[in-house]
Amino acid sequence: MTTALPMPAENAGRGGKIPLVPVLLLAPAVLLYLVFFVWPQLALLMLGFQDRGGAFTLDLYVRFLSDSYYLKLLWRTLVMGVATTMITILLGLPLAYLLARARSRWATLLLIITTFPLLVSAVVRSFGWMVLLYRNGFVSDLLQWLSLTDGPTQLMYTLPGTIIALAQVLLPIMVLSLYAVFRSIPPDLELAAMSLGARPTTALWLVTIKLAKGGIFSGSLLVFSMAISSFATPSLVGGPRAAVMATSIYDLTVTVLDWNFAAVQATVLLVAVLLLSLIYGRLLNGGGIKT
Amino acid sequence: MTFRLLSPLGLSLLILASLAMIYLLVPIAVVVVSPFGDTGFIAFPPQGLTLKWYAAALNDGRYLTGFLLSLRLASIVALISASLGMCAAYAITRYDFPGAKALEALFLSPLILPTLVMAVALTAYFTRSGLPTGTWRLVAAQSIICIPYVIRIVLPLLQRFDRSLEEAALSLGATPIRSFFLVLVPVIRPALIAGAAMAFITSFDEVVLALFLSVPGQTTLPVMIYSSVQLGFEPVVAAVAGLLVCLTGVVMVIMHFFGLRTRG
Numbered sequence: 001m002t003t004a005l006p007m008p009a010e011n012a013g014r015g016g017k018i019p020l021v022p023v024l025l026l027a028p029a030v031l032l033y034l035v036f037f038v039w040p041q042l043a044l045l046m047l048g049f050q051d052r053g054g055a056f057t058l059d060l061y062v063r064f065l066s067d068s069y070y071l072k073l074l075w076r077t078l079v080m081g082v083a084t085t086m087i088t089i090l091l092g093l094p095l096a097y098l099l100a101r102a103r104s105r106w107a108t109l110l111l112i113i114t115t116f117p118l119l120v121s122a123v124v125r126s127f128g129w130m131v132l133l134y135r136n137g138f139v140s141d142l143l144q145w146l147s148l149t150d151g152p153t154q155l156m157y158t159l160p161g162t163i164i165a166l167a168q169v170l171l172p173i174m175v176l177s178l179y180a181v182f183r184s185i186p187p188d189l190e191l192a193a194m195s196l197g198a199r200p201t202t203a204l205w206l207v208t209i210k211l212a213k214g215g216i217f218s219g220s221l222l223v224f225s226m227a228i229s230s231f232a233t234p235s236l237v238g239g240p241r242a243a244v245m246a247t248s249i250y251d252l253t254v255t256v257l258d259w260n261f262a263a264v265q266a267t268v269l270l271v272a273v274l275l276l277s278l279i280y281g282r283l284l285n286g287g288g289i290k291t
Numbered sequence: 292m293t294f295r296l297l298s299p300l301g302l303s304l305l306i307l308a309s310l311a312m313i314y315l316l317v318p319i320a321v322v323v324v325s326p327f328g329d330t331g332f333i334a335f336p337p338q339g340l341t342l343k344w345y346a347a348a349l350n351d352g353r354y355l356t357g358f359l360l361s362l363r364l365a366s367i368v369a370l371i372s373a374s375l376g377m378c379a380a381y382a383i384t385r386y387d388f389p390g391a392k393a394l395e396a397l398f399l400s401p402l403i404l405p406t407l408v409m410a411v412a413l414t415a416y417f418t419r420s421g422l423p424t425g426t427w428r429l430v431a432a433q434s435i436i437c438i439p440y441v442i443r444i445v446l447p448l449l450q451r452f453d454r455s456l457e458e459a460a461l462s463l464g465a466t467p468i469r470s471f472f473l474v475l476v477p478v479i480r481p482a483l484i485a486g487a488a489m490a491f492i493t494s495f496d497e498v499v500l501a502l503f504l505s506v507p508g509q510t511t512l513p514v515m516i517y518s519s520v521q522l523g524f525e526p527v528v529a530a531v532a533g534l535l536v537c538l539t540g541v542v543m544v545i546m547h548f549f550g551l552r553t554r555g
Contacts (some may be wrong), residue, residue: 022385025379028375029375029376032375032434036431036435039416040409040415043415043416044408044411049419094304094311097341098304113316117319120498120539121496123513123532124513127322127528128321128532130319131335132318132321132324132335138321168314168318171311200301225405229408230405230407231406236520236521238443253414253415253503254502255408263409263411266408270408273405274403277403
């Protein structure tokens with residue numbers, strides 16, 4: 001925490017005049033943001049309420065919410081987001097907990113290895129999954145070897161395949177947010193619970209997981225909003241047969257050139273992500289999570 | 292650890308964590324290992340052992356061009372984000388003006404906004420505006436998603452910076468610009484380098500903006516990989532991706548040692 005520093009003397013004396021230096025320092029970044037960020041975003045919002053001629057209309061939103069194809073797209077996007085988040089919680093919790101609690105010097109190395117996939121382009125990681133998920137691929141062989149399936153399984157171009165790949169792409173983000181939360185919970189609390197007679201499992205559940213609940217929730221919001229808006233993995237692994245909103249937005253923008261309808265879907269996605277981040281911000285500020 | 296790792300609880304956590312680790316690393320290992328296979332198609336586990344695909348990838352001029360373009364764009368984006376981000380962060384922390392908080396929120400907002408939404412907005416905007424085409428569009432767009440990383444890393448450091456150091460330099464006769472470079476820059480340099488590195492990696496790996504705003508004949512390496520793996524598993528593409536993973540690993544190790552040295 002820092003306290004507000006006193007203003008430099010040369011600026012304080014000038015009264016109503018706008019100081020030149022900060023304006024010059026801020027101008028390039030502000031200009032860049034206004035011209036290539038704020039204005040295009042506002043234009044996009046407007047596009048969704050316009051027909052091809054530019055007149056105001058709500059038809060496109062009505063079309064999105066009444067056409068069963070697009071509702072299915074929305075549903076698939078939500079399923080993908082929820083399933084991806086659940087897998088990252090299931091695998092992220094034990095990994096983050098052990099990394100946060102381990103006292104060995106290997107823990108740092110393991111943490112670095114966990115974050116390494118974040119540096120590898122999502123395209124490259126999705127490609128790895130394409131090789132693994134293909135019919136007669138490694139995952140299909142593994143499922144047969146485990147006697148879970150009888151014949152080859154095609155996971156490429158399916159929603160489950162997309163979810164498996166996307167959860168791997170986003171798992172490091174969940175691990176990093178949970179790691180920070182577990183580091184902030186002193187292990188003494190578990191010891192105290194155990195010295196009062198709780199078994200390790202109970203202590204872990206009643207003390208640590210309960211305390212980490214806010215962190216798990218905020219990590220989930222983050223992963224969920226990234227999952228529903230990510231493009232490379234659903235496009236490569238899911239393809240047109242497991243289309244979600246992100247891939248539909250790409251097709252509308254680049255192939256069909258129907259920007260108005262692309263704007264509608266992008267706005268729906270944007271509103272969902274903004275709402276989630278609002279809740280996320282509330283959680284961070286309203287206590288419950290120590291960062 | 293408050294409980295023994297060999298207890299049932301410890302073991303089950305350990306097994307789940309190991310599974311998570313394998314899950315994280317296998318698809319990346321696949322990309323590196325499968326181009327060693329001798330077959331004309333990509334398979335995992337690979338059959339046979341050959342270096343021909345890796346050799347072909349290194350000798351393929353198209354991928355080299357894409358790589359060099361990505362490298363050049365990422366360098367420009369890192370430079371722009373680091374300089375604009377630092378100037379903005381400096382102005383926000385140093386000068387008390389109304390709206391500073393709002394500006395900070397504006398600068399950080401691309402962190403929340405999905406890149407996909409930005410890509411759609413910019414595609415429509417650029418096409419209708421009649422601005423000249425070129426890779427500068429991509430540079431501008433990627434700079435906007437990279438500036439937040441720089442600001443987020445540099446801002447806390449600037450807030451903690453002891454301003455009396457700078458005042459001391461000024462009172463000893465240094466010009467404001469000299470004191471800025473001699474006093475402030477050395478303090479924030481590690482953060483600035485970290486921010487620039489984040490910007491570089493983000494720009495280099497970024498595929499959504501690069502795909503939407505791509506100019507014919509000027510395709511970045513991730514877009515090249517994206518387009519060709521959609522059509523089929525050409526072993527050369529896999530080798531290019533494998534090389535990219537190895538390069539990322541090397542860069543990470545260098546960054547790690549560099550980070551240790553700047554801190555110590």
